[in-house]
Amino acid sequence: MTMQPHSPTFTLGQIEQGPPCCEPIPHLSIKGLSVRYGAQTVLDEVSLDIYKGCITALIGPSGCGKTSFLSTLNKMTDAISHAHVTGSIHFDNNNILDAQTNVLQLRRRIGMIFQKPNPFPLSIERNLELPLKEHGIKSRKVRKEKIEKALRDVGLWHEVSDRLNTSALALSGGQQQRLCIARAIILEPEILLMDEPCSALDPISSGIVEDLIIRLRGDYTVIIVTHNLAQAKRVANYAAFFWMKERVGKLIEFGQCQHLFDTPQHELTAAYISGAKG
C-alpha cells in the first residue's frame, strides 16, 4: 500500500457525481492569517489552501470571523480604518497583503457577491456596463456581447433582455442577486467570494441562485460563506469550519466537504454539524 500525497481526492467522485475540477491545485495559499479590529482579534492564525475550480464553503456560527476572512482576500478590509491584517495570502506568486498590491486589479480577478443583493440604482444594462468601461473595454459592440453572455450565464437573459434599460431595482430579490453575480463574472475573474449569497432570498430564488453557484464550479474558484449546512453539503467540494474560542475566530477543521460532514475529525465540528452546538 502506498501513501497518497493528498487525502484521497476522488473519494468525492465515487460517493456522488464528482466534478472533474477537483484536482487540488492551490489557487490561494493562506498562511497564518490574523485579523484585528482595533485591539480585538477576530481571526487568529488561519492557514489553508483554496483549490482551483472548486467550491470551498466556510461554515461556523455567527461572529467567528468567516466574513472577515473573506474580505481579506480582496482587501475589502482596507476600507475599515482600524482593521489590521497579518499573515500572507499567496495568489499567483504574490502576497495579496503586500502594500504594493494593485487593489483595483486584484478586485478584477477576485470578485465578490454580498449577502444582500446590491445592484446599483441604474438600469440593468448600466450595472453591467460600468465595470466593463472601468476596466478599459471601449468597444460598445464587445460590451454588448459580454453583457449578453453574462446575463445568459446567470440565466437572466430571457427574463430581462426586453427591458435592459429599466431600473435594476425593479427586479425581484433573486433576479437582483443573479444580476450581481453577472456583474461580478462579467469581468472574468478567477475567484468569486460569496458572503451568504442566498440568505436574503426566498426559498425558490435561493434554490435558483444555488444551482447557479454549482454551475460556476470548474470555471471559477468559489469561496462561499454560508450558515446553511445543507447548502454547504449540496454545493461545496471543500469545507472550512470556523469556531470562536474566547471571542477569537479560529479555523478548526478544513477538508473535503463530504469528509468533514461524514467523518469530522474534531469534536467541535461534530457537535456543530449535528446541531448540538452553535
Place this chain on the structure above:
Amino acid sequence: MAKASTRSNRTDTYLSRILGAMGLLCALLLVLVVFFLLKEAWPVVQSGGWLRFFHAQGWYPLEQLFGMLPMIWASIAMALGAILLALPIGVASALFLLFYAPPSVAKIYRLLLNLLAGIPSVVFGLWGLTELVPIIATWHAPGTSLLAAILVLTLMIIPTVALTSVAALSAVPKELHAGAQALGLTRKTRIMSVIIPAAKAGIISGALLATARALGETMAVLMVAGNVVQTPSSLFDPVRALTANIALEMAYAMSDHRASLFAAGLLLTLIVWGLALIASRIVKSNGKVLAYAK
C-alpha cells in the same frame, strides 16, 4: 401597580392630546395664512379677475394697472440663476466634505457651512451693496442688477444645497459603496457613477428647496437688484423681484394696490409650496434606493 399604570396611561393620554392640539394649531396657521392672503387680495381679484395681473401693461398702481409679469420674470430669473450656480458648487462642496477632505478638515468645513447658512440675509445684502455692486458697476452701470441679485442669492443658498446634498449622499447605503469597491471601480467612478445617481433624488429635492428659498428672499435682493420694474433682457438690467415689490410698496399702498400686493404674496406662497411638493414627491419616489438600508 395597577394604579401606577393607570396614571402613566392617563399622562400618555394628556400628552397625546396636547401634542395633537399643537399639531392642529400648526395646520390651522397654514390655512389661516392662505385665508388671510385670499381675503386681502379679494377686492382686486373681484374688480378685474386673476388674469389682470398677467395681462395689464406693466405695474402702474396709480393707473390701476397691476401687471406682475416683469417682476415674476425677474424673480424666476434670479432664483434660476442662483440655483444654476449654487447646485454645482454646493454638490462639489458636499463631495469634498464627505469623500475627499481629511476628517479634521471635514469637521471644520461642515461647521463653516452651518455658519454660512445662519448669516442673516440683510448682511448678505450689505456685502452685496458695498462690495459686489461697485465691481459690477465698473463693467456695466449701474451695478445694481439681476447679476448682483443672482450672485448674492447664490452665496445664500450654497449652504442649503451643500448640507442637503451631504445628507442625501450620506444616506447612500453602505452596501452600494461596498459593491462598487468590490468591482475594482476607482473612487472617481464610484462617486460619479454609483453614489451620485443613488443620491440624485435627495440632491434634487434639496436644490428645489433652495430655489424656493431664493424665490422668497426679500431683503438682500431689495438691496442689490436695483428695483426697476422691467422684464430683464440682460444680466446687467436693474430689476425688481416680486418679494421686494411687496416690501417697497406696502407702507403706502391703498385699496386695490394694497390688495394686489397680497395677491403677489399669495402667488409666491403657492409657487414655494409647489416646489416643496415636487421635492417631497421626488424623495418618496426614491424610497427604493434607500430601502437597502433596512
